[in-house]
Amino acid sequence: MPADSQTTAEVLLPLALAGAYTYAVPQGLAVAPGDYVEVPLGPRSYIGCVWRIGSGDGGGKTLREIVQKFDVPPLGDTHRAFIDWVANYYIEPIGNVLRSCLRAPGAFGEARSEIAYRIGPHRPAKLTPQRARILEIAREGPALKASELAELAGVGTSVVKTLAKTGALEAVALPPHRAFATPDPAAGKLALSPEQEAAAQELRAIVTRRGHKVMLLDGVTGSGKTEVYFEAMAAAFASGRQVLLLLPEIALTQQFIQRVERRFGAEPARWHSGMRPRERERVWRAVAEGTAQVVVGARSALFLPWAKLGLIVVDEEHEGAYKQEDGVPYHARDMAIVYGALGKFPIVLSSATPSLESLVNAERGRYGHVRLHARYRQAELPPSHILDMRQLALSSGSWLSEPLAQAVEETLKNGDQALLFLNRRGYAPLTLCRACGHRIDCPNCAASLVEHRFRKQLMCHHCGHTQAIPPECPKCGTPGKLVPCGPGVERLAEEAAQRFPEARLAILSSDLAQGTLLKDALRDVAEGVHNLVIGTQLVAKGHHFPHLTLVGVVDADLALDSGDPRAGERSWAQMAQVAGRAGRGEKPGRALIQTYQPEHPLMQALAKGDRDGFLAQEKHLREEAELPPYGQLAAIVISGRDGHETERFARALLPLAPYGEGVHVLGPAPAPLHLVRGLYRWRYLVKARRGINVQAFIRAWLTTVKPTGSLRLAIDVDPYSFL
Ligand code: ADP
Numbered sequence: 001m002p003a004d005s006q007t008t009a010e011v012l013l014p015l016a017l018a019g020a021y022t023y024a025v026p027q028g029l030a031v032a033p034g035d036y037v038e039v040p041l042g043p044r045s046y047i048g049c050v051w052r053i054g055s056g057d058g059g060g061k062t063l064r065e066i067v068q069k070f071d072v073p074p075l076g077d078t079h080r081a082f083i084d085w086v087a088n089y090y091i092e093p094i095g096n097v098l099r100s101c102l103r104a105p106g107a108f109g110e111a112r113s114e115i116a117y118r119i120g121p122h123r124p125a126k127l128t129p130q131r132a133r134i135l136e137i138a139r140e141g142p143a144l145k146a147s148e149l150a151e152l153a154g155v156g157t158s159v160v161k162t163l164a165k166t167g168a169l170e171a172v173a174l175p176p177h178r179a180f181a182t183p184d185p186a187a188g189k190l191a192l193s194p195e196q197e198a199a200a201q202e203l204r205a206i207v208t209r210r211g212h213k214v215m216l217l218d219g220v221t222g223s224g225k226t227e228v229y230f231e232a233m234a235a236a237f238a239s240g241r242q243v244l245l246l247l248p249e250i251a252l253t254q255q256f257i258q259r260v261e262r263r264f265g266a267e268p269a270r271w272h273s274g275m276r277p278r279e280r281e282r283v284w285r286a287v288a289e290g291t292a293q294v295v296v297g298a299r300s301a302l303f304l305p306w307a308k309l310g311l312i313v314v315d316e317e318h319e320g321a322y323k324q325e326d327g328v329p330y331h332a333r334d335m336a337i338v339y340g341a342l343g344k345f346p347i348v349l350s351s352a353t354p355s356l357e358s359l360v361n362a363e364r365g366r367y368g369h370v371r372l373h374a375r376y377r378q379a380e381l382p383p384s385h386i387l388d389m390r391q392l393a394l395s396s397g398s399w400l401s402e403p404l405a406q407a408v409e410e411t412l413k414n415g416d417q418a419l420l421f422l423n424r425r426g427y428a429p430l431t432l433c434r435a436c437g438h439r440i441d442c443p444n445c446a447a448s449l450v451e452h453r454f455r456k457q458l459m460c461h462h463c464g465h466t467q468a469i470p471p472e473c474p475k476c477g478t479p480g481k482l483v484p485c486g487p488g489v490e491r492l493a494e495e496a497a498q499r500f501p502e503a504r505l506a507i508l509s510s511d512l513a514q515g516t517l518l519k520d521a522l523r524d525v526a527e528g529v530h531n532l533v534i535g536t537q538l539v540a541k542g543h544h545f546p547h548l549t550l551v552g553v554v555d556a557d558l559a560l561d562s563g564d565p566r567a568g569e570r571s572w573a574q575m576a577q578v579a580g581r582a583g584r585g586e587k588p589g590r591a592l593i594q595t596y597q598p599e600h601p602l603m604q605a606l607a608k609g610d611r612d613g614f615l616a617q618e619k620h621l622r623e624e625a626e627l628p629p630y631g632q633l634a635a636i637v638i639s640g641r642d643g644h645e646t647e648r649f650a651r652a653l654l655p656l657a658p659y660g661e662g663v664h665v666l667g668p669a670p671a672p673l674h675l676v677r678g679l680y681r682w683r684y685l686v687k688a689r690r691g692i693n694v695q696a697f698i699r700a701w702l703t704t705v706k707p708t709g710s711l712r713l714a715i716d717v718d719p720y721s722f723l
């Protein structure tokens, strides 16, 4: 080794960088790959992760030194390989992927001397809006660290420190994090039915064998899939491994968490987007130390720094919510499978309506397929009846046909609960002028504004723009001629309140209920406080409402006609899931489905309960068109403030596309939603045969392209949104 050689470390930073930066390792500091370190970059310092160790002379440049190494368990080999894999697959700067793993900066602090602030005895001399926000938050709740208070109030930490000096905030020492209890595999175990036991046996065997294998747990709603995968989890705990139970964010309810707690006699750790920083820290550290053995989390929990992960269960694996649309556009189910392959452990995918992707993999023998055919304790799957709306005239401003209204009436009279499903938020999706035909659109988006009568405003569902409902038409100026067109849940609730004045009505939509409010509402529905529920897709997802015996689908045609290759599959899943909410308790349920296309294969399949027939047809269509899972897709979206410039830039990319055997570049075309938040959007779709390295093709095409100004180029491998 030459005399001036020194130990160097390539440190990956949580920034939009395509690679690691090299730093000098100071004398006397021992670092290894996976260690978290503080390093300087420009005028700031960052927490990064050591990716590789090397030695050299820095290529003639003086290298900056690592400032310190943190006393945190290092990021494991599997996890680092996983980060590399995700970055490569999604053509994403690797630093952005690392950022997903470092979502608890407080976890790197000194564990012992933590200071938090609560409201103090004095009022500050000058109450700026920033200070007022901080004090308001401090008054409400538990003591928070300066960084947390600052983050919640959207201000800098210096404001917090100043308030503390003046006595408006009071410093207190934080107790150490509460430890997570160890789950007991045998606590709360239910006696399984023979069918459930056989399924559980298969899963347990795979977990005990500790190899990588994907198991599709495919069972009708209410068949006890949850109880069955609990058995797989129990087997993982018994062998000392950690378990991640992934759920779509919306299904992470108190009710569900309590069920996990009852089963394993220990409260599981939770991970989702709405967590307080200190709780995030607690979970992050406990996962890294291996003391949190079970995490129930939304998709980002995949990126927690797992110490000894031995099983991932992906519940409702068909859910579109597993695809992240902003930031790194990853699909959590697919990446869970990748993680399992890298870490050599099994994955359980659970659903009553599995995705076509998973079903095809099961058919090809790449996944194991475990089926549950019967509902637990002979509860019947609700039969679906199709209501042909062409035959059933609706009076104007009414959306419920006579047969559906009568069914609701009977249900309420019997003391049972009914659900009317309409996947449309707000009061009315369109507002038109009856004098001139003008439609009120969003000023920033190519979309019409949705009336929200409850909030007394018009709102854009794409950018969040809101405005008051104008008294006259903004185009022709005629007063009193603006009319709402079509129904949303609020309007449907109006009709329901008129028709069923005695009903105890609840509306469940993301506008009206979020956070604790939503949790309370869902609990009230489950407990039968309400007997008539009107809801959007919020209610279709995995909830257990034991009193529900009738489900009415108000407009089954809504999701069908879109340019999305998965529209049929998704509509099927939604209908089957929402119908599956009925009859989960003691009494049988039924579903009534209103449609103007009763001869559509989807409606026919629903009426006959013929899932396999419908999916066989969908598979055939996808295979013909070489769409996933029979081919690969990637979307390229170009956006910019100036319509012409965006178009020109998008078009100029086409001649740069390399020739690729088995690859088709479709476009550019204006995106269906060609204006969002004031940005014009153009799209390419890259279609490739299976087995082709579509990432290499896109890299060869686009790495030298550098959008300037407001222009942006976004790559979405395996897109789920086609807007
Ligand atoms: P799925 O996940 O397939 O929709 P669940 O696991 O939620 O079904 O089961 C539906 C209902 O039946 C739940 O209330 C559950 O507690 C109950 N259940 C399922 N299996 C059993 C069992 N073996 N013993 C007692 N109750 C069960």
Ligand code: ZN
Pocket: 442, 443, 444, 445, 447, 460, 461, 462, 463, 464, 465, 677
């Ligand atoms: Zn808008």
